[in-house]
Amino acid sequence: xxxxxxxxxxxxxxxxxxxxxxxxxxxxxxxxxxxxxxxxxxxxxxxxxxxxxxxxxxxxxxxxxxxxxxxxxxxxxxxxxxxxxxxxxxxxxxxxxxxxxxxxxxxxxxxxxxxxxxxxxxxxxxxxxxxxxxxxxxxxxxxxxxxxxxxxxxxxxxxxxxxxxxxxxxxxxxxx
Amino acid sequence: xxxxxxxxxxxxxxxxxxxxxxxxxxxxxxxxxxxxxxxxxxxxxxxxxxxxxxxxxxxxxxxxxxxxxxxxxxxxxxxxxxxxxxxxxxxxxxxxxxxxxxxxxxxxxxxxxxxxxxxxxxxxxxxxxxxxxxxxxxxxxxxxxxxxxxxxxxxxxxxxxxxxxxxxxxxxxxxxxxxxxxxxxxxxxxxxxxxxxxxxxxxxxxxxxxxxxxxxxxxxxxxxxxxxxxxxxxxxxxxxxxxxxxxxxxxxxxxxxxxxxxxxxxxxxxxxxxxxxxxxxxxxxxxxxxxxxxxxxxxxxxxxxxxxxxxxxxxxxxxxxxxxxxxxxxxxxxxxxxxxxxxxxxxxxxxxxxxxxxxxxxxxxxxxxxxxxxxxxxxxxxxxxxxxxxxxxxxxxxxxxxxxxxxxxxxxxxxxxxxxxxxxxxxxxxxxxxxxxxxxxxxxxxxxxxxxxxxxxxxxxxxxxxxxxxxxxxxxxxxxxxxxxxxxxxxxxxxxxxxxxxxxxxxxxxxxxxxxxxxxxxxxxxxxxxxxxxxxxxxxxxxxxxxxxxxxxxxxxxxxxxxxxxxxxxxxxxxxxxxxxxx
Numbered sequence: 001x002x003x004x005x006x007x008x009x010x011x012x013x014x015x016x017x018x019x020x021x022x023x024x025x026x027x028x029x030x031x032x033x034x035x036x037x038x039x040x041x042x043x044x045x046x047x048x049x050x051x052x053x054x055x056x057x058x059x060x061x062x063x064x065x066x067x068x069x070x071x072x073x074x075x076x077x078x079x080x081x082x083x084x085x086x087x088x089x090x091x092x093x094x095x096x097x098x099x100x101x102x103x104x105x106x107x108x109x110x111x112x113x114x115x116x117x118x119x120x121x122x123x124x125x126x127x128x129x130x131x132x133x134x135x136x137x138x139x140x141x142x143x144x145x146x147x148x149x150x151x152x153x154x155x156x157x158x159x160x161x162x163x164x165x166x167x168x169x170x171x172x173x174x175x176x
Numbered sequence: 177x178x179x180x181x182x183x184x185x186x187x188x189x190x191x192x193x194x195x196x197x198x199x200x201x202x203x204x205x206x207x208x209x210x211x212x213x214x215x216x217x218x219x220x221x222x223x224x225x226x227x228x229x230x231x232x233x234x235x236x237x238x239x240x241x242x243x244x245x246x247x248x249x250x251x252x253x254x255x256x257x258x259x260x261x262x263x264x265x266x267x268x269x270x271x272x273x274x275x276x277x278x279x280x281x282x283x284x285x286x287x288x289x290x291x292x293x294x295x296x297x298x299x300x301x302x303x304x305x306x307x308x309x310x311x312x313x314x315x316x317x318x319x320x321x322x323x324x325x326x327x328x329x330x331x332x333x334x335x336x337x338x339x340x341x342x343x344x345x346x347x348x349x350x351x352x353x354x355x356x357x358x359x360x361x362x363x364x365x366x367x368x369x370x371x372x373x374x375x376x377x378x379x380x381x382x383x384x385x386x387x388x389x390x391x392x393x394x395x396x397x398x399x400x401x402x403x404x405x406x407x408x409x410x411x412x413x414x415x416x417x418x419x420x421x422x423x424x425x426x427x428x429x430x431x432x433x434x435x436x437x438x439x440x441x442x443x444x445x446x447x448x449x450x451x452x453x454x455x456x457x458x459x460x461x462x463x464x465x466x467x468x469x470x471x472x473x474x475x476x477x478x479x480x481x482x483x484x485x486x487x488x489x490x491x492x493x494x495x496x497x498x499x500x501x502x503x504x505x506x507x508x509x510x511x512x513x514x515x516x517x518x519x520x521x522x523x524x525x526x527x528x529x530x531x532x533x534x535x536x537x538x539x540x541x542x543x544x545x546x547x548x549x550x551x552x553x554x555x556x557x558x559x560x561x562x563x564x565x566x567x568x569x570x571x572x573x574x575x576x577x578x579x580x581x582x583x584x585x586x587x588x589x590x591x592x593x594x595x596x597x598x599x600x601x602x603x604x605x606x607x608x609x610x611x612x613x614x615x616x617x618x619x620x621x622x623x624x625x626x627x628x629x630x631x632x633x634x635x636x637x638x639x640x641x642x643x644x645x646x647x648x649x650x651x652x653x654x655x656x657x658x659x660x661x662x663x664x665x666x667x668x669x670x671x672x673x674x675x676x677x678x679x680x681x682x683x684x685x686x687x688x689x690x691x692x693x694x695x696x697x698x699x700x701x702x703x704x705x706x707x708x709x710x711x712x713x714x715x716x717x718x719x720x721x722x723x724x725x726x727x728x729x730x731x732x733x734x735x736x737x738x739x740x741x742x743x744x745x746x747x748x749x750x751x752x753x754x755x756x757x758x759x
Contacts, residue, residue, distance in 0.1 A: 022363055025309070030301060037302050067490065074487035080306040080326060083363040176362060 011065040020083040023056045027081040044163030059165040086174045088166045095166040099144045101135045102158040121147045179353045180346035181313045182207040188320035191355045198224045198232040202252020204279025207344035227635035231607035233263020238611025246273035253279045254292030265303040269598025273332035282342035305333030330366030331485040370501035378480045379519045385454035386525035390414040394421030395459015397590045401504035417445040421597045424587030438466040440579040443541035450740035457481045459503040462492040472739030553652040553724045557584040568620035573605035573629030576658035579730045581624040603632025613645040627653040637690040648710040649719045687719035696721045
């Protein structure tokens, strides 16, 4: 009937939750506060206004078992600023994340190697300055992880990731 | 005509039919107080000056809990606002409809660590239903409208509105006042009606049940569904138990009532919960003080959970049949459907179940012995119940006296029992009782408290004098922080760390210093007389300082981590358990 703490750890899976909220001051801290108060975990969180400037859309990636995800969604819905919540993992959906990686190219060989890896991952070199290559890559978070692994042979100076965002396929939509 | 922000604020209160507002003035609310002064002169709104902001908010809570109106409080910025936080958190935990207005420093000073500036919206975010900071004068009226709407609809709760001083200054700006009539919030639409399919399924579950229990909580008070609950319980001959917050929603003198459940609930209520095959939870939330150890809780029960707050359902205990909706609406449609479809309980099974419950009831778990020497706290509460014919308002603080009050004052009506259940706020009782007395000037209002709790908001005796509130304060004075001492006795090998109240004041003189009547009662034979005397006097506050048994304990008790079938009924049970001889 209940899920013990031990079971909870075992059954935790990754979930991606999208939500629409009023574009009001404090709305973001209500969401982040909720996660910290109730001990929910946040893997990533992205937010920006939508085509309707009164509304923002947020994507939260979290880990939990079914019961805790159900609670997270209910608690999110309970926040007055939140208009609609959707668990994208329940639907066929597309998920993307963008990442910039700045890599130091020490010699001609490493230049070529970086460029080759970028091509394989369909990443773009968007800036080169003082032997620093800045690469932009978009994809599912695991693809980004994969690209970073290939860069381990080089001197990675800086990494910035946007956190995941997602959208459902077909006619299902998170809209009001 | 154009109005200043402060004038608009008063008009908003009038539009919301606010007749009483609790508060404490200060720099950031000077303009608001200037208008409150005028409003009071005109007879529009009465302002009650508490002696501390916490008292003001608890006063508003008492007012709200004993009526069907929201409580309103106003405090200044900085320390005024932070002092109000305990009251706000208390209202949040107990779902009390409250609108709290805090003054804020002028917008030009916000964010600069100005004098008496604090981010109260940030501080209270985790303990309000919602909060606002108003940033332009045009937003005052719509924000106030939203605040009252949010506080009073759905699952009620406190809403805070932070108003910077410059918006209320008539010299800065005036605008036309327009109070929004209709209010639709796309992000807030509570579900009121229950799902028909789920309701039908619930009736089927009840029809198939052999050992059901109806478990009702504070949601029934909020929804004013006590009549529907009673009707429903009686129609099915269900055993009914109330939570601490739900006391009075099912008449305690009814033969189907089996008492409060939980940590200090009755033996029969907890046994019934443990052995039930169906729990019908109405407006309650399976709080840890109710369930004890979740792994041992009601192992064989299916759960129907009716609540307006979806997040309360399947939070602690999985509901097999969740019904989201206002409990009054849901119970009404459930009752109608039951009649329409002629759904009947399994009478034979229920008879057997009742027989089992009666054997538990015969334990008489609340019995105690009162000798002629030392007053028992239980005895005082039971006498109070007797002399008030079980029909007065009782506000309580937090601790042993609260549990005694819940066990021995048997409520038959809702809104009579005013206590701090969720947050467990010592100091709640006296100021809350002021709110009750102000809302019901002709009624008998009692405060059941202890020597620890009463000192946490004792300053409100001044407020009681100013507004002539003839409360009866029943101080169950055992010289200890009794509940903590009880835990230390059982679980910390009688090391009474900081629980003996040294240097207690002379409460009689203290009451007299505030202009009230103070009486010290030391003999059991004087208890009833003192209570009668206090109740008879409808003009003055009586502070009755009952010297009670020093180391009395609250029984029954489910220790933390124990199941509902593992209660202590007596001190002997506790001793046996500590010696490894569990019953």
